[in-house]
Amino acid sequence: MWRVDYQRCTDILAKVHENPHGLPREVRQANVSRLLEALGRPERGLRGMLVVGTNGKGSTCAFAVSAVAAAGARVGSLPSPHLQEPRERIRIDGVPVTRAEYTAVFAEVWRVIEQHGLSVLAQGIFTTTAAVHFRRAGVRLAVAEASIGGSRAAAAELGLDVKVLTGIGLDHTRLLGSSLAQITQAKIEAVRDGDHVVLGRLAPEAATSAERVLKTRTGLSVWRMDHEIHYTARAVGRDGNHGPATLVDVTTPRAVHHDLPCPLPGPHQHHNLAVAIAAVDAMAERGYIREPDGEQLRARLAATSWPGRLELVPHARLGNWTGRVLLEGATNPQGVATVAPEILRHARDDGHSGPPVLVFAAMDDKDVSGMLTPLPSNWPLVLTRTDSHQAADPTTLHSRLSPARQGPCLTAADTPAALHRAAELAGPGGLIVVFGSLRLVGESRTALALQPV
Incomplete structure (x- = not known):
């Protein structure tokens, strides 16, 4: 059988x-x-x-x-x-x-x-x-x-x-x-x-x-x-x-x-x-x-919930780091522009001295610059790739960034590594914003020990 x-x-x-x-x-x-x-x-x-x-x-x-x-x-x-x-x-x-x-x-x-x-x-x-x-x-x-x-x-x-x-x-x-x-x-x-x-x-x-x-x-x-x-x-x-x-x-x-x-x-x-x-x-x-x-x-x-869409993890833990992680599944410029006011609200409410840190991954056919434009260009950015065979590698993502981007930009080989690099940049109690790919959101939920719902 x-x-x-x-x-x-x-x-x-x-x-x-x-x-x-x-x-x-x-x-x-x-x-x-x-x-x-x-x-x-x-x-x-x-x-x-x-x-x-x-x-x-x-x-x-x-x-x-x-x-x-x-x-x-x-x-x-x-x-x-x-x-x-x-x-x-x-x-x-x-x-x-x-x-x-x-x-x-x-x-x-x-x-x-x-x-x-x-x-x-x-x-x-x-x-x-x-x-x-x-x-x-x-x-x-x-x-x-x-x-x-x-x-x-x-x-x-x-x-x-x-x-x-x-x-x-x-x-x-x-x-x-x-x-x-x-x-x-x-x-x-x-x-x-x-x-x-x-x-x-x-x-x-x-x-x-x-x-x-x-x-x-x-x-x-x-x-x-x-x-x-x-x-x-x-x-x-x-x-x-x-x-x-x-x-x-x-x-x-x-x-x-x-x-x-x-x-x-x-x-x-x-x-x-x-x-x-x-x-x-x-x-x-x-x-x-x-x-x-x-x-x-x-x-x-x-009682309706929908994970990965402006989902805030208020007491996230990554190794010795604790802080907040905001997970957003926007996968195109229109989607990011729509949720950007909410992301900015979370940044204002953060009460942390430093800016939020962005963790970003995308499929290889996405408008990378257009997706990042609605958010402040001086926020630190960590580029990574998911395990999808259609994912763009961090080097490709970096080549598609706007020349006007001002903040520091790092790369990481995979989602867990990207989250840890972002935690280092954000500092204790800081805010990490994960977006660009629903696969990235899912891998981040797993890295944060969140159960599927």
Whole structure:
């Protein structure tokens, strides 16, 4: 009998990422549907939402999971990417599966891959393992996050008919196109006839591109931010290290939701919360869930967390060093610019004599200078690389820095070494800011002895 343990699962996935057979991406994408067919269509009967966009997908999904759970329904979710372990990509009611559960479902999927000789993208394996686990667990509702694209994302194969576009920025331009219009088209093409579409706030160029694609579909329901969807936010005191506590009112064509707590820091999360609530209202509109009770909804939203996004570790320890570490998963200039005010707030609240120290890593196709621009150029910087085969090495990152950069710049071979160098620069009680790559955030959480959540 074919056997595999959890470590073997992660080793196989690492090999799949490297594409050892050199097959074109298009071939491996097409095999996702064949794999689902060979598995007996585990996604059949699954209902819910597919969330696409440049930034904000993970937070939007986290809020949506909380809201669906408030309606009394069990909900599966497929976040992308994972931070520390692959099992984080399969969740029920927001809780990751165990290693044993992940291993069992991975073994079922991998046996079929080998039996049929299918070469599949890693995203295809993540999607199919989630679908198989949901079938095993009897879960019929899902909140899925697309990885990069839209129609070409493996999660689009699940056939979820509430489609959510959070927003559009310039990222993954090699795969999606070099303009907002092209990137929007690549993502919004996930929409199929008869879908219910929820659009977040879009720049005019992106909005025009989305409208152009949607006109080619039939039977759609479309709710747009600032048109059919509205929200207002107000501060109601402070929430510890998270800054101002905020309540959000959200209005959709179906309902008005008052005093919704937004526990994730930053004004951009108010928008993500509103988009998530609109998408959940769309699911209720389609009869997939009942209307959430207001008190239950507020309680569930208040408990929402999403690690690695402005996640503050207030009493971090690295060897003999103790201080604060802020983990932020922004992976493009737009994302960094969005969270920069919150990073600056943490720097002001630090009460430390020296400036924060930045630890930065990125994939080799990223705009390094653009990602660093929103933060002060005199802050010390430690460049490193993650264990991803797509990561840029520190020398390459250094060559892409702006000539106007003023602060000291060091390099480190890997994430743990970079954190220790940053601790030396920050001094006891100082602040380290980790950003640029979600893989870097995940490796930093592991180095800080934080458990996957």
